[in-house]
Amino acid sequence: MTATDNAPERKPAARPRTTLRAFAVRYGLVALLVAMVAFFGFMEPAFLSVRNMVIVLQSVSIVAILALGVTATLVVGGFDLSIGAVAATALMTSSYVMVVFDAGTVPAVAACLALGALVGFCNGMLIVRFRVPDLLATLGMMFLLLGLQLIPTAGRSIATGMMLPDGSTANGSFTAAFLALGRYRVADLVPISVLVMLGLAVIITVFMTFTRYGRIMYAIGSNAQAARLAGAPVERYKIAAYMISGVFASIGGILLAARVGRGDVSSGNSLLLDAVAAALIGFAVFGAGKPNAIGTAIGALFVGLLLNGLTMMNAPYYAQDFVKGAVLVGALMFTFGLSVRRS
Template sequence: MSPVTENAHGETPRHTDVVKDVVRRGAVFILLALLVVGFSWTQPAFANINNLMSILQAVSVVAIIGTGVTVTLAIGGFDLSVGAVAASAVMAASYAMIVLGLNAYQTVPVVLAFGALVGLVNAFLIVRLQVPDLLATLSMMFLLMGLQLIPTAGRSISVGLILPDGSTASGSYDPMFLMIGRSSLFGLVPLAVVLMLLTAVTLYILTERTRLGRLLYATGGNELATRLAGANTARIKTFAYVLSGVLAALGGVIVAARVGRGDVSSGASLLMDSVAASLIGFAVLGLRRPNVLGTVIGAVFVGVLLNGLTMLNAPYYTQDFIKGAVLVGALALTYGVSRAKS
């Protein structure tokens, strides 16, 4: 047999290109399938439907917040305040019911409006005052981390809360509100998972199938050219940050409804986990760009990994290292194969 040679353009053989393309586009799915098979083999209870639903419920908040981060990445920005917005939303929802005595139908719109307001302030700093997005949203993160502690003097919020003036809050959590985080559709699919899927489908259609979605990516790719083409890039960027704020607040609502308590440390890991999901999403289908589908898959990937390791009694202190290793590996595989192909 004659040796394999390159063609006139220096290209590698066709079957090698196909293999590289499959690896590049399906790396995350291949790794996810291997994780599921491996964990199911070593721990049969992993594949139980209740455990799988538990994984999806656990990652639903991260996926929802991550899709908001994805939209800001699409415009060439980055929202570092989402974790603080979610944590503040947890506290705000709890305060509204426990202290102010509001019901679920009043609390949820108020909290979502709070998220939109934060996004609007971020957009004002970035679009109007030309503050770099990382600096603006980082400043907002610190502001919210301090602000959420002031109304209760740093205490978590629960029934019977002692207020700073010495009085006792008389409100309680609305059962309708708690259903958001604790109820299931048909007794099987948690409502939080349904909200995650609705959010993902809506944003996928918005970003991938509409003119607005094309403008979001165009703004991130070349803002000047997009503006010269007639698009209002200021409004597009404002929309992205407001949407990110609303989705972060929605994540906070789900957390508050799940735990039934306004915990001051509730948003500790939400920022890093949502950012990790968004960045792993770059590797999904080899798109090498922020995308909603990839973010949700990234969140599920991390959730499967951590759940499986927990069931295998892996030390808790190794989880952040493992998440970082997975992120580095997924991105290196995607970009490395793509570079080799080019």
């Protein structure tokens, strides 16, 4: 027996290719985001201006707020398709309270928040008590709300002086305090909606990551049966997740109403798809592989920067959705595909 025979067997060195895949999984989407910003900045220098960045943040703030709510339902293994309808209904509700009932800011905001919590509670009850699949339950709620919001005004938008179905005239108006929620800029630069988005992102991140309740919600999403056997009240947590989603969506509707200054029946039509896209992109940010608030915020920024860059480059409006979809699908396939191959 030689000394060579007694030498410990050496493990082969890690292949650089494997390291590259790991880097791509963890930072691929962020790298794509940086490359996209650099490309648009090179093609259109005004893209990187402070004014344009503020416009982008303002445009994505409402989508990000809705996406953060969806993230809460994804954490518990669910999904909420009603967020866009909740936001649109909150927009119409706040408009109706102030313009038709001639009430103030506080009643309008309170009514919208109560609406969001109630819708979330109903979604949760349908799913955990009546065993309706989450997609079907929230899809049904979406259609219900889209129809319900049009009934009080007979399908018309809400504005001061409008004729109501009973023949009376709406003499109320949006208060200055309410409009400030969507139009006021702190230091004449940062819109309030951006600060609200950042605040909610911090709150949901701390709640999901550093609290016992957040960890239980992740446990439910990973294995609901195991969490139930461990003593977790699974049904209550699921209902709470949908209530969080409903309240966040109503906050987005409030900010949208304050921005447009009227109860526009067409506002909020595109919020659902963009919010869902942002929440799902969050899975790929930093290789998380699970719903997370930081990833969701970055996903919303990704979508907003992409649309803003295409608009500044005068891309045809009918091609923007195609480009957005192609980039998103490519980014997700690249990230998740490499993750699967690595495993």
